[in-house]
Amino acid sequence: MFDTTLAAAGERDWDTGAVEEPVRIATVGCGNYARNVSIPAMAEGAYATPAVVVSGDPDTRASLADEFGVTALDYDAYAAGAATDEYDAVYVATPNRLHLPHAETAADHGKHVICEKPLEATVDRADRLVAACDAADVRLMTAYRMQTDPVVRRVREFVADGGIGDLQRAAGDFTFPVLGGSAGPDQWRLDRRLAGGGALYDVGVYPLNTARFVAGDDPTAVSATVRSPDPAFDEVDQHVDFRVEFGGEDGWVGNFSASFSGHPNTSLELLGSDGRVAVRSAFEPGADREVTVETPDGTLTVAGAGADETVAEFDYFAHAVATDAPIEPDGADGLVGVRTLAAVQEASASGGRVEL
Template identity: 80%
Template sequence: MFDTVFTDLPRRDWVTDRADGATGETLRIATVGCGNYARNVSIPAMVDGEYAEPTVVVSGDPEKRASLTEEFGVTAIDYDAYEAGAATDEYDAVYVATPNRLHLPHAETAARHGKHVVCEKPLEATVDRAERLVTACADADVRLMTAYRMQTDPVMRRLREFVDAGGIGTVQRASGDFTFPVLGGDAGPDQWRLDGHLAGGGALFDVGVYPLNTARFLTSDDPVAVSASTRSPDSAFDEVDQHVDMRVAFDGWMGNFSASFSGHANTELELLGSDGRVTVRSAFQPGADREVTVETPDGTLTVEGRGADETVEEFDYFAYAVTTGATIEPDGADGLVDMRTLAAVQESAATGERVSLDE
């Protein structure tokens, strides 16, 4: 088993032979919210994919609309036109990439127009609003995917197969960190990530969800309790957490995860089992070459520079599932598990108490 951890690493295990003969077809996607990530990562990933096609963009900025039309040949509309139903004959699904507290109204609009939804994580700024988002999609009978791109990363999918097969024995502990200097480069304090109302949380919501959700994915397990602390020593982070450390209890094992909005950029994840260990460096950056080390009694294997662009995989995964009726694993329910966990982390940090998660 050790020798086959990364055999056929880019394999798309979610593409299956179906008895009814259904195959993935092109899904036309409207991108709602055209910030830096959507413009420079998500829309190009759709272009590069096999099943997804960007056809419409929604932005309140006339210059962005003109630029995106010129670059990608898409139809560009503003938010009022989107709400009113403009260009609905030009797209089949909506990618919601606006600030967290705006996810709900934009997903509700998509559902009202009968369009499927892939929504950036976390699903919303509060649990209640996230639950309303999931309900809106269910009531309209449209598919919903939480945009957990790491769940479609081929490296992570092969690692989950390895862990599921007992490759490191029984999982005993996980640790992970995502440090993102949010004020780096040209970014200043006047951004939605530092607005507590729009974001719902700071480093916790924006990047802390990555090690949490990816550990859940690799172990197929959900949290049962959390203990946490947050710090915001710099005045720019008065409304949100600048640093968060969370101890997350699962059934029989513990996770220790951290996230920061300042400090040296870092992304890493480790799973420790009774019979081995998996370590991933460059674990969460978009399109990065993961450096993976697997240690077992059979020896040590290190792999880097292999895999595929997980954002391309993310949109193709969504498009394939929608057009074939296949299962979407990172669905609304998956997103809600994390929303409730994030809320518990905030409660624990505020009270200093361990917080249990109800069934």
């Protein structure tokens, strides 16, 4: 049963403990998520540590320098190579269309890169980002934090071991009321050029990538419907529902949705020939996951399962950099995600099915 697998929920199955010195990370782009989630996670972790912050806002620079004892730079100083002896790697957390130049700068300075997802706003720019890191021989990780979440990793093990039989269907949703917080309609997420897309690019990537990761499969075709009834979302998708085929004729199908308005929700469900796994609070940072497993042996619901996957994400990256270990969510993985998102946009525009 799943309770045996979940008993190792806190286990870091990738951790060899062979990191002698923490990997010093420069955070480029210090918006709300980086300030309140990512940088504190680095500070809490065992293998990564915040060393430099890069922001265009002097108040943000001063606040972070005071709170974390880091060196604070503006973007011009970062591009010019200031303080390169103070960091080993760069975390790119700027709006999507700005990932490429900041990752190229990191690569030019010989620094490893962990880049927020999606890797870029277009497929061409994502290709160029991966190529820049390859050419400079620096490590690149796509920041798919759910791939380091201990509960998600245990679900993957359970599914891989045949816990629900042959996977047949998956369903996932991420609804995030983007106008519900302090950010108004002028935010970058509603600017198609900066974001690449709306709800699809910002939160739809979570159920898509997490289902891919759990199953170990890549998409083969997509179809989609987009709705944006609110004029605030005239440049990007407000709601998107997309169907993703995996593994060809004998594979499985994922039905995913993402919304920029509505009651907040994050969920993932996997349906197999012999069972079902459902996860609530599936993609919220640091949340306690509720996992329900149904098999012929019975039904098990585990509440309060979880650990801080963002701490694990940066420690995973730092461990890989320090030990030259494989990075599973690498640039190639990130490219699959961007190409799939672009195909979903193409399918929604054409009203047809798009093969990958």
